[in-house]
Amino acid sequence: MAQAKDEETFELLRDEVVEEQEQPGYELRKRRIERGIFSKTLRPLGFVFAALFLITILSRDSSVLFRSAPPSTSIDSVEDVFDDYAQEKMLGIRLHPQDHVSRPPTTITHHWNITAEFHSPDGVKKLVYLVNGQFPGPTIECRSGDRLVIHVTNHLVSEGVSIHWHGLEMRNANEMDGAVGFTQCPIAERKTSTYEFEVGEEQAGTFWWHAHSEVGRGDGMYGGLVIHEQTDVLDDTEDYGYEDDVLLLIGDWYHRTAREVLAWYTSTRGFGNEPVPDSLLVNGAGKFICSMAVPARPVECVDIEDKDMTSILGAKTLTKPTRLRLVNVGSLAGFTIQISSAKLKPLTVDGGFPIVGEFADSVGIVYPGERLDVLVQWDNQASSNFPQLHISLDPEYDPSHPTPAPTDQPHRNFKYPNQALRPNQSFPVLTSSSQTSSSIAREPVRFDLATAVAASPSAIPSTPDQTILLYAKTQKLSIDNNHPSGFMNRTSWSPQSSPPFPLISLPRSKWDANQLIPYIPASSNSETWVDIVINNLDDGAHPFHLHGYSFYILASYRSDHGWGSYSPYATSGASAMKPKLNLENPIRKDTVSVPRRGYVVIRFKADNEGIWVLHCHVLFHQASGMAMGIQVGGGEGHEIVDERGKEFCAASS
Known part of the structure; x- marks a missing residue:
């Protein structure tokens, strides 16, 4: 053996x-x-x-x-x-833009083997998903126009998998989007399937990949995906304005498996309240204090000493600025970051969309699924001060109390107390065996991502051709034995039951009652612009991600008192109060946080045919049904089906 x-x-x-x-x-x-x-x-x-x-x-x-x-x-x-x-x-994932920006497009091939083993990312032993033995999985670096070929072999026991390429438009490759139930069946045990698609010439920035089957993302099945923009620079010593380009995958972490957490959330014991995380990780590493474990939920734990923590940038001298690419890979909470002895300038959001941002002491909130690139400007004595990366998980405090609120005041995301969680943690930026966390003495200046605007004007029409009105709500219904479920317009999503094929391979007449898929006609002669109004009827924010598209955020509203829904079809009442739309420089994203008891208005050009998922990126909300889709083109009845969607099903049989 x-x-x-x-x-x-x-x-x-x-x-x-x-x-x-x-x-x-x-x-x-x-x-x-x-x-x-x-x-x-x-x-x-x-x-x-x-x-x-x-x-x-x-x-x-x-x-x-x-x-x-x-x-x-x-x-x-x-x-x-x-x-x-x-x-x-080093803990940070060092990127290599000089290897990609000046070369011609090529085909990049990977072979991934998915397994699960017991690891202790923060000192607590847990079953973690691995790709080629790694957690997080491999980082894909490429350039615009490359072709990616990813052979995925599932070595899990009695569990299917799929991979979604978060933020990529997947033009002419709808069947490769990785969304189980919509575009594919899960890849079955001991089966291999291949994802093959071209990266759009216009796409460049920070993306990521993750499982889109059940709740595998919550147990570590994710990794980075960075697309470098083409330039005419041929010399690998080109000065990009920063010395290092580093990727940080940051997120909350549960010591129970995601399946166990989901089972608790969807039971009557949770009363519809989200389970509070136990820890947080940066690139698969963290530091849990074993003595803080809750006695009712014992863990197998080994304390990690400060000196044993790998630093973000390793051993070096900080001279030129550093580019940090931040990805929220978590299941529930948003986060804000600070770095002592440094200031942060926001550069881009999500798929590389430039925003206006001045240097600040902290940036956030970055919600699950969102990305933010920042330029780190180091102080003159940064190296000798041993700077620290400070991460704060966002509990979304109750607006009826002062902000920031003391830890004993009510909040929305962390409704149940978890004494094991330290929501504010620090990670060393440079290698040092004796230095502990540094503090920021100056009055912090914060950059609020929720108020960001685009760096340049946008050419979008003043009115849409079609408007889709949505209401998102978590409900506990007696017909479901009071188990909480996520709903979109009174529809709670689950995969197609009979026949058990992805939607792209079936005519609409075969879809079951769990599929809410508005139809958007696609015209070859003119542009079709669509508004989606997402109303949030819950007390906590919902970060929504739209597959296959990026969109402009025209309006966002949060109600601190009462309800703040908006309907463009209402003629009277509070819902009829029309928001002021930003048509000049709206921020462009593919994931947006819909505020509590409020709404967002997003607009996009419907020019990417296919069936695309729209869902909350809080893992337990998505898994309990807060998902739907849009169908662009293909005929209202979807009579002309895409048989390629069954290829993964064949690999699963």
Whole structure:
């Protein structure tokens, strides 16, 4: 058995090497290693350490290799093994724009094996999903116009999987969107399916991928996806205005499995209140204080010392600014960040859309599914001050109390107390064995993402061609035994039951009663612009994500007292009060937080045919039914079906 494991480890390592050598920028990275960190003086010593490292790994269980690897590990030679594991030990995922911005489009191929193992990301043992042995999964870097080919093999037991490419428009590739029930069946156990699609020439920015089957995202099935914008720069030493380009996948974390959390939420015991997280992670790492565990829910825990925490940027001197790409990969809470000895300038949101932003001490709130790129301007003495990254989970305090509210005051997201959670945590930016958290002495200046506007005017029409009016609500109905369910216009979504095929492969006449899919005609002769008004009838915010599209946010309203719904069809009453629409410089996004007891008005050009999902990105709301779709083109009855949607079903049989 040990020999079989060793051979499996070796084969997997070899596959990683071959795959990396096929990727763009391989030779350029190799040259940088040869002339940089891996100098002639260090190379002999490096080979010795690398050889000892590989011997140690091959003598143990194969999971050790990936458990000790940084999330962005990329192995292309023994030199890279030494470089990544010995020299580049950092928690942040370092990106390589110079490898992609000036090359021609190409095909990038990955082979992913999905498994599950017990890991302790924050010191607490939990069953975690792994992709090629990694948590988070592999980071995909590419450029606009590339073709991605991802072969996904499911090694889970009695559990299907799917992968969604969050923020990508997936033009002419609706069947590759990864939404179970809408565009595909889940990939069954021991089956392999392939996602193959082109990245749009106009798309560039920070994206991510995650499971879109059941609640796998909540247990770690996610990773980064960064698309670099093409330039004419040929020199890899081009100054981008920042020295490092670093990805941070930040989110809340539960010590129970996501299935257990969902079962509690949808039971009568929870009364429709969301379970409060236990911890938070940055790129799959955190620090839970074992003594804070709730006695009623014991955990297997090992305390992680401050000196054992890997720093965001490793060991270096802070000189030029740093670009941080922030992704909220969590299940429930938004977050705000600060960095001591630094100021933050917001650059772009979601899929690389520029916004107006001045330097501030903190930025947020970034809700689940949203992304925010910031430029970090370091103070002159930042390196010697050992700066800290401060993350605050947003509990969405009750507006009837002062903000910020003390921790003992009522709040909306964290309705049940969880004494184990530390909602405010710090992570070291630089490597130091003795330094503890730094504080920010100055009066903080905060950048509020909710009030951001686009960096340039937008060319959008003054009126839409079609308006879709929606109401989102969590309800506990007696016909459902008072189990809470998410509803969109009185429809609680669940996958098509009979026949059990994705919607794109069935005519509308075969869809069951759980499918709310408004039809939007697509015209080849003229543009069709659509408004969606999403009213939130709940006491907490709902971050909604629309697949296949980005949209302009024309209005957003939060009601602190009473109800604040809006209907463009109402002729009297509070719902008839028309909002002031921003048609000049509205922010463009693909995920938007709909405020409590309020609404948002979004507008988009319906030019991407297919059936696309619109859902709340709070994992438990989505899983309990707060989802729907839109059908663009294809005939109102969807008589001409896309048989390619059944390909994943064939792989699942």
